[in-house]
Amino acid sequence: MTVEHRWLLDETPWPEQATLVYGEMVELATPHPPIPKLGWLGPDIVGNRGVIVACVIEQDERDGHVGPLYAVETEDGSPWRLRSEFLVSRGGLHPDMPPRYRSDLPEGTRVRIRLESDTLGATTEAVGEIAGIWWTTSLEPPKGYIVQVGEYSHCVTPQQTEVI
Secondary structure, X not given: OEOOOXXXXXXXXXXXXXXXXXXXXXXXXXXXXXXXXXXXXXXXXXXXXXXXXXXXXXXXXXXXXXXXXXXEEEOOOOEEEEOHHHEEEEEEEOOOOOOOEEEOOOOOOEEEEEEEOOOOOOEEEEEEEEEEEEOOOOOOOOOEEEEEEOOEEEEEOHHHEEEO
């Protein structure tokens, strides 16, 4: 069965411990006063602006702290995972932020994928498992799926994917 292109709204509650929200505009910073166990951001990183695109509660192995870890996409498209100590709110939400999406296929779903081969006009098929959603930017809907085939990950469109 070929997969239709559909992305479901992610209605997972935002973590209660989070002090920043989805779509909030932030600036990357080094904590002041410094927290030696956490390290610092370099001078070429401090001051970059971005938007909060996800939040999970995790234990930081550097100091054992359990709390929010934010996924941030900066203006240049770079992805970051940072604690709130490294983020300064810019005081507003991104005006073009899309809703949060999740895959219509749960992680672990077995699929057959069709990939372009090195031979002109030929395709290669492989079997793997859905490992997540493929995004090029969090400010647009997902492009497709991340499929794990052995030790390799492939980014494929729904049209290249068949549930088995």
